[in-house]
Amino acid sequence: MTAEVMAANDTHWDPALSKLIASLKEAESLSNDQEIDFLQTLLESKELNALVNVHSKVAKVGRDDRLAPILSTSGMIMCEVLEQLSQQCHLNEDCREAFHLLQKPHLQSLLYAHDAIAQKDFYPHLPDLPIEMDEDEETIKIVQLVKSNEPLGATIKTDEESGKIIIARIMHGGAADRSGLIHVGDEVIEVNGINVEGKTPGDVLSILQNSEGTITFKLVPSDGRGAQRESKVRVRAHFDYNPEVDPYIPCKEAGLAFQRGDILHIVSQDDSYWWQARRESERTARAGLIPSRALQERRILHERTQRDVADGESKKGSCTSICTTPPGSPRLRSSSSTSSCRQPKTKKIMYDLTENDDFDRELIATYEEVAKLYPRPGIYRPVVLIGAPGVGRNELRRRLIARDPEKYRSPVPYTTRPMRTGEVAGREYIFVSREKMDADIEAGKFIEHGEYKGHLYGTSAESVKSIVNAGCVCLLSPHYQAIKALRTVQLKPFLVHIKPPEFDELKKTRTEARAKSTFDESNARGFTDEEFTDMVKSSVRIDFLYGHFFDDEILNADLVTAFEKLVNIVQRVENEPLWAPSSWVQ
């Protein structure tokens, strides 16, 4: 372009410059010769002409030939279209075809690649010419924002090296971000005419709090600033967070409160300690600060250490050594004992229910990356009902199968016990030898298994798969310790926590229904108060250990209401895109 511009200079003056030269001639009589000569030489100089030409060309490119993408969110729109199509698939062949087309990985990748490019700005930007500039002075920008009830959406800090007040972060979607005028790293020199040199961030904050109307910032722009790009990461929170009670958050007002199970859109992970996020359901809201995964992990480890120290102190004198299990080593037994301190001996026990079942507490539950998993017509996710023993998992499962036995099925369990009279192989149980079952357990072929009165019982992963492949919805109601074995990319289960109501309502509903305690096969009596108490306690414990794995929950107080909710859940699983671990979504 330079060559072209220079060539052009030999024959054409830039029209604006020609005009200036002409008016200079008219002004000859008004000024002294020296100044006129200087200006004439400058205006006719090749260098200035070349510069003006370059400026005009670049400005023209920016103005006329700019290829602007029509939109940069086609991926998001595709997701929304898929969501709507998924509800229409059963009605219309065209919808089904469009649904399948939009699910194709190469089409999705194409749209995401388009968005990634569309979001970039490849055109040069010429900075506005400063009105007046002192050669010795740094560039300064003056930014005016009108104060409203909305927070500014920026945090400040003292730069460790220079001691200057700088913009630490800009909250995505906040007032400062939307203004496009303030950037991370900008140095704050003045706020409303008050010099902030030597002041602390707290001092600056009180200047801001005491200001009314328009706030004027004098800032030195940072060098490496750039538009903040939103990340696309979505996570499921595995813990509750309240910035109000967090003593370490840099700014409580900038914090985002959330609860375990909430889906969060992480818009920025630039800061290794404080991420910016907004709740998925509040797409246009200003982002808020949340602890990063690394920070939260550290906190949990710290809390655990403190707790262990406190426990150690309180146990001093009563025991000589503290046994710990190394992190990540599961205590789930592959074949458990037949007795438990919490249950009568007569109940079939697939797992040891002693208090040692807290292996998951040793994992650090912070955030799990998730993505929308779209239903595949004819291939349904298994629905797994988890809950305290006796809460009603099997009752709900049986009712759903009775409603549509062709569609809902449960796998036939395996056993090593001999077949009894009246039993049919493959109906009540699949009967196998102990050697075979031991070998299959060893090979990891069972999603749950246990021992009762010297015989093994279990459910094989293969039997779940064959129900899924047959186009049926596989319903499972295993012991809660099977969650880890079940929650795999191969099975992609949907986990529902069946919860009991409070003790009084639990007792009332079960007594009115004359519900039989399932802890004792040979006894037709109802539940004891102790069993109800155990059920409530056990449910709290399951929630504590595995709460973050559940996709939904059902309160099983009134059976009819609980069943309706289950029907609603299975319909959603069959038809709607739902959040699942991102590793399950190719």
Ligand SMILES: Nc1ncnc2c1ncn2[C@@H]1O[C@H](COP(=O)(O)OP(=O)(O)OP(=O)(O)O)[C@@H](O)[C@H]1O
């Ligand atoms: N909402 C309810 N109201 C009244 N009775 C109920 C309700 N839910 C379940 N029951 C009854 O409670 C008893 C135990 O239910 P169920 O066998 O389904 O428990 P479970 O969770 O499968 O536990 P287990 O593995 O010990 O059998 C059954 O008699 C069942 O009919």
